Amino acid sequence: MPSLPPSSGSSGSSRVSLRLLRYFAATAETGSTTAAARLLNVSQPSISVAIRELEALFDDALFARDAGTKLALTRFGARKLAQARQILGAATAFEIDKRGEGDAGEVRIGVFRTLAPAYLPAVLRLARERYPRLAVRFVEGDLAQLEDWLHSGQIELALTYDVGLPAEIGREVLAELRPYGLVPAASKLARGKAAISLQALAREPLILIDLPHSREFLMAPFWQFGLQPEVRYRATSLELARSMVANGLGCALLITQVPASGQSASVVEKPILEETVRQPLVIAQAGTGQTRAAALLAECVREAVSETMAARAIPRKAGTAPARKLR
Incomplete structure (x- = not known):
């Protein structure tokens, strides 16, 4: 199993493997070690041991133990999850490229709840037509939730409005809406x-x-x-x-x-x-890196927004404002 060097300052011989990162990411995604075990088709103790190994290696807690029945990430855990997502995405891209399937992979996108009906169906259609091996997982949320999910690494991209997004969130303006x-x-x-x-x-x-x-x-x-x-x-x-x-x-x-x-x-x-x-409509992402799968989906998002706005502009009803050009 491919593995990564131990973090600096670690005195043990433990190494961070992709298996440990997958177990950690699945636990964060499902909120419990039992659900993560079902998702990955492994035993629940295997998941629990993996979490303890990572916490021992980092000498810090990944999950809050007093948060009720559902495991909640600590601030440290949220940061490590974002890093784990990047590593797992890069590993998947490496394996895909090795097989000559550069248009495959998995990507997670969040969409602002009121934007989803307007643009998400076109995004999914374009992704299916152009990249049939690209698995797209999406969640709907409000503006605050999307920001949190970007920070925690639960999503790689967000189609949202630029309302109060912090400076560390990257964004690409697709349109400015009145x-x-x-x-x-x-x-x-x-x-x-x-x-x-x-x-x-x-x-x-x-x-x-x-x-x-x-x-x-x-x-x-x-x-x-x-x-x-x-x-x-x-x-x-x-x-x-x-x-x-x-x-x-x-x-x-x-x-x-x-x-x-x-x-x-x-x-x-x-x-x-x-x-x-005027309200900027943006593709937002946390961090500077972008997986190949995320880049492909971002391409579909750009075209879906352009396509949807152009379709509105053609049979424009009386009293309807013209669609604005993309920047």
Whole structure:
């Protein structure tokens, strides 16, 4: 089994093998040694011994032992998991290249919950068509969760908005999106092709996307102009917010644009009259290294965003803002 040299300062003869790293990563992913053993088809004691070996080698705890039934990574453990993911990814890439299958491998991506319906299906379709041996695993989360998962190494990439991302998170801007008003098709605000003002939108009951960071960002344009709309309902999904607007329960200020196939005649998207904040749509990643599998998936993400926005721009409805160019 290939192995790595012991860390500096270690007095023992233990070596960090890929097997130990796989056991550690599986435990972190599943939250228990029992679940990790089932995942890897090994005995539970083997997993427990591997964790103890690593902790003895590093002379530090990888998991908090008082966190309830589910094992939780310590701060040190989260850092080591990110390193382990990189090593395991590099080892997989080495084995794949040796077999002449450079477009194979496994990659984990996180997608902001409201962005997933708009872009993730196209990402998965492109990945399947172009790289059938590429295994894509995805999770949906809010902005705070995606940041945590990037730091802990649970995901390699994130398709998200650049809202409060720390400097150590790398990012590639795919587009800059402006907020738009979503109004019922039968309302006065839906009439004509002209943009609507934030003041007019603020006079209507507001349906707010209620997710960490999102709620503040979506209220910021109103606050920027001294407006305080009445938040009548709070939704945690884009689909629910759009359905509420379609049923005449209020209006919404949104950033995420739905694909042309998901648009409804019951709602109208209206550009905002005032020049306000623009939201960068980004591919984010922690660290400087990128596996071959992650690079291939990032390529699919870029094209999916471009493809989805271009499709929206072709049969544009009255009152719908044109899609912005990618940078």
